[in-house]
Amino acid sequence: MRYFFDFMLLLIIYFLFFYRRWNEKSKKILIINTLMYAYITMVLFVTLMPFTIPLINGTNNMFLQTANFIPFRDLKSNYNGAIREIVLNIVMMIPFGFLYAIIKRQGILKIIMSTFLFSLVIEISQLMSAWWGGLSSRSFDITDLITNTFGGLVGYTIFLVLKPLILKVLKK
Template sequence: MDYLIDFLILGLIYYLYFYRKWRKRSIKELIINTIMYVYIVMVLFVTLMPFTISILLGSTNSLFTANFIPFRDFQEGYNGAIKEIILNIIMMMPFGFLYPIIKKRGVLHTLILTLLFSIIIECSQLLGSLWGGAPSRSFDVTDLFTNTIGGFIGYLMFICLRPIVNKIVRSS
């Protein structure tokens, strides 16, 4: 039920603000911006949902579960470390691919926005756990690195596919 409320709120935000703003542009811009919006909603679903804020503060152990040492889980031989690294890279590849199409920005700007997006997610996870949210969510500095790498790989894919992307953009 929590997820349904979150999706309804995000759908309402899309319709009341973004759709009304983007529909005034070309159909191509509406479609690519909507794809980016749906992608961001899916990332939020995987990383933050359901959004829960307790009136009482959550666990004070949240800071103790936060990881501020890059690749600590991998170095310590944690079984799921490689899987988490790969999934974080894959998760941010669409951002690195779509962002330069939408904003027509270069690699540095794309990487900075990818890192900023990742920081927002990680800090939201930390705050959420402090406020009584999902205990399985915690800040991990490794995610900042792997998400940014994913954004970079997505950007490289954009560069490789730019002639095709440009052809699609020009034809619509």
């Protein structure tokens, strides 16, 4: 039930702040931007929910122990789900690189930097969640940052391959 209210709030935010502005431009812009909004909402849902509210009685001083600052540590340690996590992180960010390239029409460096910053915000939020609430299921992982950024690059590469078709459809 709690997620229902979260999604309703996101739907209200969409209609109050974005729908009318995007719809005034064109239906194609509305569709692309709405896809990006829905995509970002789903990524935040998967990576941050439930996000804990800071506790009044203090913080978890051991939160840095949940963080991983060694790239591909799980893979090197033969952690059973490491390859799966790497693949999922790459796949999760492909739509970002693809859709952001359509919306902003910027070069590879800006797309990679935007993907990196989006991923960094998620990772820092997970670190803060562990600090505030002590949630062990959410933690900062440098591997996630690397693989997410690579996923954005893959999405941008797909955009480049499909760019003539995309521009043709958008001009109609």
